[in-house]
Amino acid sequence: MKKLITVLFVLVSTGLLFSQQTGYYNGTSGKSGDELKATLHNIIKGHTPYSYYISKEIFRQSDADPNNPDNLILVYTGRSQDAGDFGTGGNQINREHVWAKSHGDFTDWLPMYSDVHNLKPADASVNVDKSNKDFDNGGTQHSEATGCYFTDSTWEPRDEVKGDIARIIFYMSTRYEGGEGEIDLEVVDWVNTYPNAQHGKLSALLEWNLQDPPDDFERNRNNAIFSFQHNRNPFIDFPEWAQMIWGEEAANELSIDNLEISPSIFVAEEPIQISATIQNLSRIGTDAVINWGTSYDNLNQEVEMIENGNEYTGTIPGQAEDATIYYSITASDGTNDNTTVVYNFYVLKIFTADIVSIYDIQGQQDDSPYENQIVSTTGVVTANFGTSYFIQDGSGLWNGLFIYESGRNPAVGDSIVITGEISEYYGKTEMSNITDYYFISSNNELPQAILAETGGITEGYESVITKVTNATCTDANYQADYYMWKVNDGSGMLKIHNSSIFEYEPTEGVAYDITGPMNYDFDEWKIELRFESDVAEGGDLAPPTVETVEAVLNTNIKILFDEDVEALSAENIENYAIDNGITIESATQHAFNKSQVNLTISSLMSGESYNITINNIADLAGNIMEEYSSSFSYVGIDEIIDNSEVNIYPNPAEKKLNIDFKLLKDSDIKVEIISISGQSIMSKTVSAKSGNNNLVLDVNTIPKGFYILNLKTSIGEINSKLIIE
Numbered sequence: 001m002k003k004l005i006t007v008l009f010v011l012v013s014t015g016l017l018f019s020q021q022t023g024y025y026n027g028t029s030g031k032s033g034d035e036l037k038a039t040l041h042n043i044i045k046g047h048t049p050y051s052y053y054i055s056k057e058i059f060r061q062s063d064a065d066p067n068n069p070d071n072l073i074l075v076y077t078g079r080s081q082d083a084g085d086f087g088t089g090g091n092q093i094n095r096e097h098v099w100a101k102s103h104g105d106f107t108d109w110l111p112m113y114s115d116v117h118n119l120k121p122a123d124a125s126v127n128v129d130k131s132n133k134d135f136d137n138g139g140t141q142h143s144e145a146t147g148c149y150f151t152d153s154t155w156e157p158r159d160e161v162k163g164d165i166a167r168i169i170f171y172m173s174t175r176y177e178g179g180e181g182e183i184d185l186e187v188v189d190w191v192n193t194y195p196n197a198q199h200g201k202l203s204a205l206l207e208w209n210l211q212d213p214p215d216d217f218e219r220n221r222n223n224a225i226f227s228f229q230h231n232r233n234p235f236i237d238f239p240e241w242a243q244m245i246w247g248e249e250a251a252n253e254l255s256i257d258n259l260e261i262s263p264s265i266f267v268a269e270e271p272i273q274i275s276a277t278i279q280n281l282s283r284i285g286t287d288a289v290i291n292w293g294t295s296y297d298n299l300n301q302e303v304e305m306i307e308n309g310n311e312y313t314g315t316i317p318g319q320a321e322d323a324t325i326y327y328s329i330t331a332s333d334g335t336n337d338n339t340t341v342v343y344n345f346y347v348l349k350i351f352t353a354d355i356v357s358i359y360d361i362q363g364q365q366d367d368s369p370y371e372n373q374i375v376s377t378t379g380v381v382t383a384n385f386g387t388s389y390f391i392q393d394g395s396g397l398w399n400g401l402f403i404y405e406s407g408r409n410p411a412v413g414d415s416i417v418i419t420g421e422i423s424e425y426y427g428k429t430e431m432s433n434i435t436d437y438y439f440i441s442s443n444n445e446l447p448q449a450i451l452a453e454t455g456g457i458t459e460g461y462e463s464v465i466t467k468v469t470n471a472t473c474t475d476a477n478y479q480a481d482y483y484m485w486k487v488n489d490g491s492g493m494l495k496i497h498n499s500s501i502f503e504y505e506p507t508e509g510v511a512y513d514i515t516g517p518m519n520y521d522f523d524e525w526k527i528e529l530r531f532e533s534d535v536a537e538g539g540d541l542a543p544p545t546v547e548t549v550e551a552v553l554n555t556n557i558k559i560l561f562d563e564d565v566e567a568l569s570a571e572n573i574e575n576y577a578i579d580n581g582i583t584i585e586s587a588t589q590h591a592f593n594k595s596q597v598n599l600t601i602s603s604l605m606s607g608e609s610y611n612i613t614i615n616n617i618a619d620l621a622g623n624i625m626e627e628y629s630s631s632f633s634y635v636g637i638d639e640i641i642d643n644s645e646v647n648i649y650p651n652p653a654e655k656k657l658n659i660d661f662k663l664l665k666d667s668d669i670k671v672e673i674i675s676i677s678g679q680s681i682m683s684k685t686v687s688a689k690s691g692n693n694n695l696v697l698d699v700n701t702i703p704k705g706f707y708i709l710n711l712k713t714s715i716g717e718i719n720s721k722l723i724i725e
Contacts, residue, residue: 022261022274022343025234029255030279032244036251040174040234040241047175047231049111054386054500055095056086058116061407062224066217073217075120075161076130076145089124096122098165099172100132104183104197112183116225117171117233130155134191134200135165137207153191154201163212166205167235170242173199174234187246202246209235209242216297227409228386237341253281254331254338256288266347269318276305276329276340278312284333290314292327296342299326322349351417351438358391361422361429362398366459368422368429376419376436377401380444381410382465383517383530385500390463390517390528391416395447400463400517404432412530415440428520429462449515455492457518457525466527467515468494470538473506484526487512495526502529511538540621544595549612551634557599559614564594566618571597577613594620604634648709652723657697661711663690670712671695673702673722681707699724 028039050058060083065071071080075096086093099118106112122130126145136154147158157165169187178184189202214236222236235242243249258277266272280286288307291299305314312331319325324346330339356375363369379391379401387406393399403418404425410416417438420431449467457466471487471494478485483498485506496514498504506512513536516527529535544561552558557578569575571587576599578584583602590596604610615627647660659671666689673682681702686695707722 022345023259024232025237025341026258028241029257030251030281032249032251034245036241037174037245038177041177044171044175044231044234045177045179047111047115047229049501050114050116050228050386051110051500051503052095052108052114055114055116055119056083057386057406057500058225058228059083059095059119059121061227062116062221063121072121074126075122075164076126076142076148076157077123078147078158078160079123081121087124092124093121094124094127096120096127096130098168099185099199100194102132103194103199104185105195106183109183112172112176112185115172115175116229117175117231118168120168132194134193135169135208136191136201136204156204159212161212162208163210163214163239164218166208166212167214167218167233167239167242169199169205170209170235170246171233174245175231206242206247209239213239219296230411252336252338254286254333254336255279255281256329256331256338256340259329259340259343261343261345266319266345268321268347268350271318272316272325272345273313274305274316274327274329275311275313277310278329278331279310280331280333280336282333282336284335286331286333288312288314288329288331290316290327290329292316292325294323294325296326296344299328299342305329319347321347323347349438353419355417358393358401359398361401361431362460362462364398364460366427367424370422371424371429372421374419374421374433374435375431376417377431378415378417378440380446381412381414381416382446383528384410384412385528387500391418392447392464392517395450397450397460397464399447400465402428402430402463402519403434404430405434408434408437410439411442413443413446415442415444426521427523452518453491454487454489454494457494461518461525462520464518465515466518467513468527469513470511470541471514472511472538473508476506476508478506487514495524496535497526497528499528499530502531502534504529504535506535512536513538540619540623542619543623543625544617544619545625546614546628546630549630549632551604551632552598554604554606554634555601557601557612557632559597559599561595561597561617561619563619565589565597566620566622567594569616569618569624572616573599575614575616579611580608582610606634609633646711646718646720648720648722651721652725653699654725655698655700657699657709657722659695659697659709659711660692661688661695662692663688665690667713670710671697672710672712673697673699674708674710676706676708 028036031039059072063072065073065080068080070083072083073080081093097118098120101107133153133155137156139149139151139154139156142148142150149156173185173187176182176185183197185197187202188198188200191200193200218236222233226232244251256276256278260275262273274290278286278288288305290303290305292301293299303314303316305312324344326342326344328340328342353376356377358377358379361368361370361377379393381389382392383390388404389410391401391403419436420434422431447465449465452461452466452468454468454471468489471489473485474488475486478498484495486493486495514527515534516529519526519528544563544565547560547562550558567589570589573584573587576584584599586600588598609631611631613629616624618624649658668685669688670685672680675681702724704724707724709720709722711718
């Protein structure tokens with residue numbers, strides 16, 4: 001056990017805290033219509049997606065019954081029901097896509113399909129009746145969801161959630177605008193929109209947004225989902241924005257924007273300065289105050305802000321450690337008022353207790369020496385799967401730890417101190433029964449992954465970021481094995497787990513590089529996938545090799561490699577050598593075929609044999625070839641075509657042209673008639689035999705004039721003048 005040398009200022013959290021970042025909506029003030037919608041889209045896009053499966057766990061926080069946290073509130077019936085009672089029939093719980101997934105057909109299409117802002121727990125049988133209907137007023141009262149009404153094409157939810165439903169539809173239409181491979185969803189003022197990527201009915205939804213404003217349950221839901229996805233539903237924070245985008249409400253003449261708070265780390269008794277840009281379109285004098293307090297709904301303290309042009313600043317007095325302070329800004333000109341959402345900040349708590357390193361907890365053995373003991377340790381979060389997460393303290397074996405804790409959502413890269421009980425869960429060392437959790441800092445660099453062989457995983461790799469390379473998929477059917485697929489790099493099999501937050505569709509026979517925390521469950525090792533970057537098709541570890549060396553002219557040699565090569569090494573003449581006194585003048589990589597290099601050299605003698613040596617050529621992955629040597633010879637055109645035996649007649653030609661030629665060996669001959677301007681008029685390739693050959697060309701359609709007759713082999717050519725009459 002070791003004592004922390006430096007006192008840590010840390011954020012302690014024993015539960016889910018309200019979290020609204022200062023300045024989250026900067027850039028929105030004073031805007032309306034499409035301009036406001038576009039700004040909001042840019043703020044909330046690119047959220048952290050989770051799998052559809054994990055939404056059931058998120059519901060335990062976002063839709064929990066305030067009076068019974070083990071239950072969920074079902075959206076259409078309002079019934080409180082056991083959070084684990086999910087199923088497909090009767091009164092079991094379904095996950096309702098409020099924006100029906102068939103409206104645009106985004107089933108299994110992430111992130112739309114699993115976006116928890118659009119998911120609500122619902123009674124299975126009621127959900128069947130609701131189906132993919134548009135939303136509107138009227139119809140027949142539902143027999144079970146007695147506050148709901150429906151027709152063949154529409155659904156009216158109970159009064160208590162009308163606004164909730166409307167704001168979800170507004171969120172979906174704003175979040176998904178068709179960019180970055182996502183769907184483009186639009187809310188419209190009509191029904192029967194299926195199967196289009198549309199949902200109605202806009203006028204009813206705007207009415208419901210006003211009728212049923214956000215309550216504490218909906219605000220908590222927004223905060224809970226934000227803690228997972230890291231984006232908010234802006235229409236819960238500012239319900240009036242729906243009317244400003246799709247309705248007729250104008251932007252407030254008083255705008256409050258560019259909120260900033262300093263310092264960035266809040267220490268006990270240190271004053272907190274808050275600033276904002278406040279503008280008034282009517283150019284009337286404006287006053288502004290900060291209302292603050294120790295709870296979201298009790299901002300009972302007030303601080304006047306000091307004006308400097310459009311810039312306003314105010315200071316909240318220093319607070320005690322371990323305090324969460326909530327605040328909002330209100331501006332008024334005597335006629336118009338504007339108030340921001342409620343933001344908060346946390347005053348850090350000083351941690352001075354003893355720390356046991358993860359390395360010591362693991363103990364370099366199968367079972368931890370701290371089993372059944374409560375300890376505090378520290379590390380950087382390397383993965384978060386909703387109900388559990390991994391932390392690691394530096395690189396190397398024995399430095400990872402699995403944390404089993406549902407309900408907390410640390411971000412990957414968070415540095416934390418955590419206190420809990422160490423246990424051995426079926427052979428895996430883990431911490432559970434968490435009693436304290438302390439946040440130190442965010443966006444820390446993750447430990448470097450340890451390279452391992454698929455068949456060489458041992459206890460020290462447990463919970464450590466591990467990488468395997470060039471591991472071939474031997475079984476891609478992960479649906480048959482609890483979402484696990486198998487790879488092998490030649491040393492043995494290893495499983496790869498398509499986790500609750502990322503799934504990959506592997507292809508059998510393809511090699512992959514795979515990175516992630518190494519987990520141990522049910523007596524087997526597996527890498528847990530976290531991000532898209534965790535899986536890549538196997539890297540190139542093989543150096544380039546030479547396929548052919550060919551003397552195409554007596555002063556030019558063509559070299560073909562088995563892959564594209566790097567230009568700097570390929571064009572370095574020091575990497576090539578030819579015997580018999582041949583000088584290499586230049587090396588040029590082909591402009592398009594990057595696996596080809598041509599050497600310009602001093603003259604070769606026809607019929608002579610030469611040796612070439614090639615080394616130090618690298619491929620695009622940086623792999624450097626081994627030294628290569630081979631022999632080659634040059635055969636001139638006169639070694640294939642007996643130039644003295646070429647006869648063209650008649651010349652001038654009128655209808656037919658005869659070409660007699662003698663070959664010294666079998667060869668393909670390209671015969672081409674070329675105009676004086678260089679245009680190819682006629683071209684054909686023939687396979688000719690050794691000895692005398694005759695070729696007859698029909699030139700009847702060629703215009704009268706002067707031409708060049710070209711006979712070409714792979715190593716040279718002969719040109720003759722030709723007249724067509």
